[in-house]
Amino acid sequence: MSAPGGGADAAAPAPPPATAPAPAPAPAGVPLTVDEDLVRAVDFTKGDGLVSAIVQDTIDGTVLTVAYMDEEALRRTLATGRSWFYSRSRGEYWQKGDTSGDRQYVREVRIDCDGDALVVRVDQHGRGACHTGERTCFYRTIGTGPGVPAPTGP
Amino acid sequence: MSAPGGGADAAAPAPPPATAPAPAPAPAGVPLTVDEDLVRAVDFTKGDGLVSAIVQDTIDGTVLTVAYMDEEALRRTLATGRSWFYSRSRGEYWQKGDTSGDRQYVREVRIDCDGDALVVRVDQHGRGACHTGERTCFYRTIGTGPGVPAPTGP
Numbered sequence: 001m002s003a004p005g006g007g008a009d010a011a012a013p014a015p016p017p018a019t020a021p022a023p024a025p026a027p028a029g030v031p032l033t034v035d036e037d038l039v040r041a042v043d044f045t046k047g048d049g050l051v052s053a054i055v056q057d058t059i060d061g062t063v064l065t066v067a068y069m070d071e072e073a074l075r076r077t078l079a080t081g082r083s084w085f086y087s088r089s090r091g092e093y094w095q096k097g098d099t100s101g102d103r104q105y106v107r108e109v110r111i112d113c114d115g116d117a118l119v120v121r122v123d124q125h126g127r128g129a130c131h132t133g134e135r136t137c138f139y140r141t142i143g144t145g146p147g148v149p150a151p152t153g154p
Numbered sequence: 155m156s157a158p159g160g161g162a163d164a165a166a167p168a169p170p171p172a173t174a175p176a177p178a179p180a181p182a183g184v185p186l187t188v189d190e191d192l193v194r195a196v197d198f199t200k201g202d203g204l205v206s207a208i209v210q211d212t213i214d215g216t217v218l219t220v221a222y223m224d225e226e227a228l229r230r231t232l233a234t235g236r237s238w239f240y241s242r243s244r245g246e247y248w249q250k251g252d253t254s255g256d257r258q259y260v261r262e263v264r265i266d267c268d269g270d271a272l273v274v275r276v277d278q279h280g281r282g283a284c285h286t287g288e289r290t291c292f293y294r295t296i297g298t299g300p301g302v303p304a305p306t307g308p
Contacts, residue, residue: 030299032297063273066271110295125304134267139264142264149277
């Protein structure tokens with residue numbers, strides 16, 4: 001659409017460039033309701049203070065990524081409702097999405113039978129969990145087959 | 155139905171006790187079609203020869219368990235179509251279900267962006283993946299919350 005009062009070839013001064021609207025601020029996370037007995041059941045001793053945290057999409061169950069938590073990262077995750085990890089290579093805590101905007105809001109944290117791994121079910125915001133821009137870090141397939149469906153019913 | 159030639163109260167000798175039918179032999183796994191370039195992309199160096207293998211149910215996406223594979227366990231998994239792992243504590247290979255009967259038939263193996271973790275999607279037979287008898291090792295919930303659903307649309 002032409003500017004009011006001027007054709008495409010009018011000699012009027014160009015309008016100021018449109019500025020993009022500021023992005024909406026990120027919503028706050030919602031703290032989780034916590035079973036303290038189970039927090040104490042997490043066994044950080046086997047992994048030199050760390051446990052694996054398998055992050056899973058609540059929408060379709062996709063495994064998005066796997067990272068590490070120590071007790072502080074787990075506490076921050078439960079208290080903030082957003083995923084916190086510990087980077088072994090950088091020796092520091094990081095909250096997913098702080099840099100990329102691809103935040104993870106936590107719905108559930110589960111612990112495995114021997115207490116040394118967690119499943120963290122999240123609402124993934126932004127592009128996805130992977131630094132490559134893919135939704136999941138597991139975007140490449142090494143092998144495929146038909147499997148053997150389990151028998152059903154007696 | 156009565157036996158031919160004898161009523162229920164006939165004085166014929168008791169039949170031999172019924173023996174339970176032998177369990178059907180476990181079906182063979184189906185070897186996977188493999189992308190060799192991606193097998194070579196698995197980085198076993200960071201984990202002292204091991205990578206995490208996150209085992210996921212093909213039926214509903216449940217994360218069943220997490221275990222470790224070295225290159226030999228991965229090769230056996232791809233070649234046999236059943237999950238093989240390496241036990242750090244016992245220092246040996248094990249094929250899931252050999253003892254319990256709770257076998258895992260593999261449909262897909264995926265690799266993550268930096269090559270140090272796998273997702274193994276399986277048809278879980280028997281009771282489940284956990285030695286406790288639960289279907290998943292992640293049967294306990296540390297924390298729950300509502301999350302923050304991701305915004306939809308443009």
